[in-house]
Amino acid sequence: MPTPQEAIIEVRNLTFGYGDSVILQDVSFDVRRGEIFVVLGGSGCGKSTLLKNMIGLHRPQAGRVLYDGQDMVTAEGAQRRALLRSIGVMYQSGALFGSLTLTENVRLPLEEFTDLPDAAMDLVAAMKLQLVGLSDFGQYLPSELSGGMRKRAAIARAMVLDPQILFLDEPTAGLDPIISAEMDQLILQLAKSLNMTFVIVTHELPSIYTVADRVIMLDQRVKGIVAAGTPIQLRDDSPDPWVRSFFRRETIPDATGGQTSP
Amino acid sequence: MKQPTRPPACPDLPADVCQILDNSAGTLSLALAGRLDASTTTLLWHRLIQLTEAAAPQLLRIEAADITYCDGAGIGLLMELARRQLKRQGQFSLNGLNDDINRLWSLYRPENFLEIQSSRAHPCCLPEEAGRLAIQVGHGLLDMIRFGGELTLALLHAARHPRSIRWPEVWLVMEKAGVNALFIVGLISFLIGLIMAFQATIPMRQFGVEIYVANLTALSMLRELGPLMTALLLAGRTSSAFAAELGTMKINEEIDALNTMGLAPIPFLVVTRVLATIIVMPLLSLFANLMGLVGGAVVLLSLGYPLVTYTNQVKSAVGLLDLTGGLAKTLIFALIVAGVGCLYGLKTRSGASAVGDSATRAVVSGIILIVIADGLFAVVYYFLGI
Known part of the structure; x- marks a missing residue:
């Protein structure tokens, strides 16, 4: 049994920018095994950029991203492939392959990375789809589904190889409140039953209160983390009025002077 | 079941992962141990299914206390055994699984x-496939007729109100489909004229009538090959571009946006493209004719004939009717090239491969229709004596 405090991802002094404009400066934090970790912040603060650095799509200008001590930034070849297999990513719009049915989408990683017999792949795909509540939609093409269903199918595809860590980019953005709540429940259920670590990028407050064990908050002004802790802590006790306002969904009080919203 | 009695114990079962504890009196007991991941599952899948199918036990008992790790594939294996047991109305018991698993x-x-659908529904048999294909072709024809009608109306309207046409876009399409195609059309026509003349020289020389190579080149270029080659090149170049452009617009909901703004896509997008193609195709075809004749001239010059002999021979061989007859065809070809490209673009469905499919279909249908139209022209011209 892993100890709850053990860090599964360590981000150390990460710096990244596009060209000359630096987006993230010297960012460091840990993600602990088995927790639901939320990255949040206003629009344009580098949430998705941070995510892409963590999953190896972008190469940081400086710093390290360690998965169980192995650096994703410098990993190459077989080591990198092994690291990538230990994570699953759900992209914002699902990024399902439009020419494949849901079952085929979910089967694809199994076909490529395992030697399972056909019937076994069909069964595992059907099970994963049932887990996200889409058991009746295996034969559908992604274009025939709603946005929420596509996101859930994308989660099923991301976890079909049983990764230790699941990254979700805006899992509830653009969904109605009921579907959003169902999505939150799904995430909680998966975290509890599969013992997975979740890293979620979002700025949907209700979701954050429901699912997050810990959050870090990014801000454009400091090009990095302005606050870290549990959502309740940040809402009630943060010294930064901007952070408190964010969590209470208020406008910034005028008296705060320099602390204006970007 | 071929063998209702006890089957032989599976000799090739990997003993460290799976062992048969008991296989008698309608009870099959298996012990699983160690890591039950994708690779072990691959190893066990067929063997265990074979074993349980052959034994068909009343009770399938699995001792799972020693399984240390189990992923989705492993759970899939247990599930397969459980559901097969359920299907044959036997009992399934899984004992000693640790808490995590x-x-x-x-x-x-x-x-x-109980019912696992395979990843995609396959058509059952040839008649079904043929039926589907026939319905598809029928729909395609209907679409084409409907589109042809709408396009005709839109073109008539544009002819009556020339100011309603968006001329800047027409110029742009003319440049892309016409000017930019000049090089490839010229090169291909030149080479066709050259090769045709060269090949014809060899038999003609046996009869000492090499000069008639000029007649052959001129007649076939002006009447047939010039317009046809231009049309085929534009079908590959322009038709596919139209299909891809309009298809991408369809996927990005730009066509929907036009519709809700009250701008029907056919007058707004298709008429400009059709018009531009109709204008440039005869010009390109004229250029193709010229380059083909130049190709023929190169061959005859290299045989030692002076240029003036060649030109006189060409003049005597073809008349204005041959030229205009050829150019008249290009108007219809242009309509086919642009129309088919736009039609398939607008018919694009969703998905990443849809645009590619549309472009492919546009080129293939365009080429087929052009060849059919050319054949019809040959018959009509024959009866008209052109």
């Missing part, structure tokens, strides 16, 4: 997986 296992119920 048990939590995973309890997410699923075997009765939900």
Whole structure:
């Protein structure tokens, strides 16, 4: 049994920018095994950029991203492939392959990375789809589904190889409140039953209160983390009025002077 | 079942992962141990299914206390055994699963997986496939007729109100489909004229009538090959571009946006493209004719004939009727090239491969229709004596 405090991802002094404009400066934090970790912040603060650095799509200008001590930034070849297999990513719009049915989408990683017999792949795909509540939609093409269903199918595809860590980019953005709540429940259920670590990028407050064990908050002004802790802590006790306002969904009080919203 | 009695114990079962504890009196007991991941599952899948199918036990008992790790594939294997047992109305018991794996296992119920659909529905047999194809072709023809009608109306309207046409876009399409195609059209026509003349020289020389190579080149270029080659090149170049452009617009909901703004896509997008193609195709075809004749001239010059002999021979061989007859065809070809490209672009469905499919279909249908139209022209011209 892993100890709850053990860090599964360590981000150390990460710096990244596009060209000359630096987006993230010297960012460091840990993600602990088995927790639901939320990255949040206003629009344009580098949430998705941070995510892409963590999953190896972008190469940081400086710093390290360690998965169980192995650096994703410098990993190459077989080591990198092994690291990538230990994570699953759900992209914002699902990024399902439009020419494949849901079952085929979910089967694809199994076909490529395992030697399972056909019937076994069909069964595992059907099970994963049932887990996200889409058991009746295996034969559908992604274009025939709603946005929420596509996101859930994308989660099923991301976890079909049983990764230790699941990254979700805006899992509830653009969904109605009921579907959003169902999505939150799904995430909680998966975290509890599969013992997975979740890293979620979002700025949907209700979701954050429901699912997050810990959050870090990014801000454009400091090009990095302005606050870290549990959502309740940040809402009630943060010294930064901007952070408190964010969590209470208020406008910034005028008296705060320099602390204006970007 | 071929063998209702006890089957031989599976000799090739990997003993460190799976052992048969008991196989008698309608009870099959298996012990699984170690890591039950994708690779072990691959190893066990067919063997265990074979074993259980052959034994068909009343009770399938699995001792799972020694399983240390189990992923989705492993759960899949247990599920397969459980659901097969359920299907033959036997009993299934899974004992000693540790808490972590048990939590995973309890997410699923075997009765939900009695019917597994394979990844895609395949057509059952040839008649079904043929039927589907026939319906598809029928729909395609209907679409084409409907589109042809709408396009005709839109073109008539544009002819009556020339100011309603968006001329800047027409110029742009003319440049892309016409000017930019000049090089490839010229090169291909030149080479066709050259090769045709060269090949014809060899038999003609046996009769000492090499000069008639000029007649052959001129007649076939002006009447047939010039317009046809231009049309085929534009079908590959322009038709596919139209299909891809309009298809991408369809996927990005730009066509929907036009519709809700009250701008029908056919007058707004298709008329400009058709018009531009109709204008440039005869010009390109004229250029193709010229380059083909130049190609023929190169061959005859290299045989030692002076240029003036060649030109006189060409003049005597073809008349204005041959030229205009050829150019008249290009108007219809242009309509086909642009129309088919736009039609398939507008018919694009969703998905990443849809645009590619549309472009492919546009080129293939365009080429087929052009060849058919050319054949019809040959018949009509024959009866008209052109």
